[in-house]
Amino acid sequence: MSRATFLRLCLLPLAAVVMAFFVLPMARLAIVGASGETGLRAYSAILLEPRYRATLINTVLLAAATTAATIVIAAIAGLFLQRHRFPGRAVLTAMLTFPLAFPGVVVGFMIILLAGRQGLVGDMTGRLLGEKIVFAYSIQGLFLGYLYFSIPRVILTIMAAVEKLDPALEEAARALGAGPWAVHRDVILPALGPAFVASSAIAFATAMGAFGTAFTLATNIDVLPMLIYTEFTLSANITMAAALSVGLGLVAWVILALGRSLSGGVVAAAG
Amino acid sequence: MRERLIFAGQLLFTLLVAAFLIVPAFLSMLAGVTANYFRGIASGFTLQWVIQVWDLYAETIARSLLIAVATLVVTIVVGSRPPMRSIPAVGGLPASWKR
Numbered sequence: 522m523s524r525a526t527f528l529r530l531c532l533l534p535l536a537a538v539v540m541a542f543f544v545l546p547m548a549r550l551a552i553v554g555a556s557g558e559t560g561l562r563a564y565s566a567i568l569l570e571p572r573y574r575a576t577l578i579n580t581v582l583l584a585a586a587t588t589a590a591t592i593v594i595a596a597i598a599g600l601f602l603q604r605h606r607f608p609g610r611a612v613l614t615a616m617l618t619f620p621l622a623f624p625g626v627v628v629g630f631m632i633i634l635l636a637g638r639q640g641l642v643g644d645m646t647g648r649l650l651g652e653k654i655v656f657a658y659s660i661q662g663l664f665l666g667y668l669y670f671s672i673p674r675v676i677l678t679i680m681a682a683v684e685k686l687d688p689a690l691e692e693a694a695r696a697l698g699a700g701p702w703a704v705h706r707d708v709i710l711p712a713l714g715p716a717f718v719a720s721s722a723i724a725f726a727t728a729m730g731a732f733g734t735a736f737t738l739a740t741n742i743d744v745l746p747m748l749i750y751t752e753f754t755l756s757a758n759i760t761m762a763a764a765l766s767v768g769l770g771l772v773a774w775v776i777l778a779l780g781r782s783l784s785g786g787v788v789a790a791a792g
Numbered sequence: 793m794r795e796r797l798i799f800a801g802q803l804l805f806t807l808l809v810a811a812f813l814i815v816p817a818f819l820s821m822l823a824g825v826t827a828n829y830f831r832g833i834a835s836g837f838t839l840q841w842v843i844q845v846w847d848l849y850a851e852t853i854a855r856s857l858l859i860a861v862a863t864l865v866v867t868i869v870v871g872s873r874p875p876m877r878s879i880p881a882v883g884g885l886p887a888s889w890k891r
Contacts, residue, residue, distance in 0.1 A: 535870045598809050601802040616810040619817065631816035634823060639830065641819060672813065701798065 547770070550763050557760030566761065567768045573748070573761075580745040581772070583660065584728035587667040591675050591724050592717055594668075599679035600709070614680075618673045625670070625733020632666045632738060633657045660742050666734040671724040678723075682716030683709075715784040722780025726773040745769050 555561045567573050602614055620628070636642045636657040643653040656662050686709065694708045732746040739747050745765065753762035824842060828835035 538866065538870045594809055597802060598806040601806050605799065605802075607803075613806060613810055616814050617806075620813050623817075627820075631820055634819040635816045641815070669813065669816070672809065701795075 551767050554760060554764035554767050559760075563760050563764040564768070567765060572743075573765065576743040576745055576748045577768070577772075579660075579743060580729060580769075583664060583667070583744060584725050587664060587671060587728040588721050588724045590664075590668060591671040592721055595672055595675035595679050595720070596710075596713070596717070598672075599676045600683055602676075603680045603683040617676050620669055621673045623670070625666075625731050625735075626737055627733075628666050628669050629734040629737025631669070632662050632734070636662055636665065658738055658740050658742075663735065663738050663742065663744070666738055667728045667731060670731070670734070671727060674727075675720040675724055678720040679713065679716055682713050686712055718780050719784040722777050722784075725776050729773050729776075730769060 554563055557563050559566070567577060598617065602610060602617070623631070634640055636655060638653070638655050638657075640655070640657060643655050646652065646654040690708050690712070691704055694704045699707065730746055732750070735744050735747045736750070746769070749762050749765045749769065752758045752765060822833065823829050825837050825839065826833055826835060827838045827840075
């Protein structure tokens, strides 16, 4: 067997798995979505049906808000952790990446412990203000839950990018008289641009499709993964569920592809 | 002075973020060993919930571990491919370019 043949054979398991668990199910999903009474119109219903459209807009806005907040928080914390050496730094970094271990349902449960009826926030506000603040089951609770699992991922990406920055550029800027703000604005943040784009794309796509957290918290709010779930369990509307799934997948895929092309292919490495 | 203020501000911010990420996890662990969650930690600590979970769900936990290991094996087999650039058929460099 020649070397080239051997190398090609090594791709066989990948090809088989991608075919069986990705290409075929996706194709089937797309066909099911168009196989209902309305045919292909099931896809246009995502945008034309008010309830579906409202849910789509809701989900996109929530994912965008999560992404924006995550990037700001992770940029500040990530720059700080990578730039300073102090006792307890390793512990702090470990704490910030700790939530990576939890599935979405557990994250939802933790938000309930934090902001639910028996939660810490309710307890404290109850004592301080005489009125319990409960927001676990609202869009703010969901936002907090999504922040909870996107912050660790983005912090890791940003810390890795900060480590790779060329210190000579900053020194040059400083030598030319730039203050700390100017150095950050004109040198560090632009240099981190690709990392921001890449991690935004991942945070956005994850927040679009996160089911576990939505399942525990979104009892009164409509987000796309929950809508898909209720369409095919409660309403037994398999066609619409499939069409919505394809729509959700398409939005997430476009965002990831955009992130990939704008950041020069770091997205795959980070995901 | 200014440097120290910035450092302190950033440290405080990072600590707050860490608290946001750790406190709920700590709360859930605490809830797991609290005798009566609705009465709070004043009701005392107990391991009875942990033991009950183990009795009821030991098999479930084992099954989750099994699935995780199986996934790991498949991922390693599928992911262990030679670098793409060494395969001309999938867009590698022409042989003459190689050292």
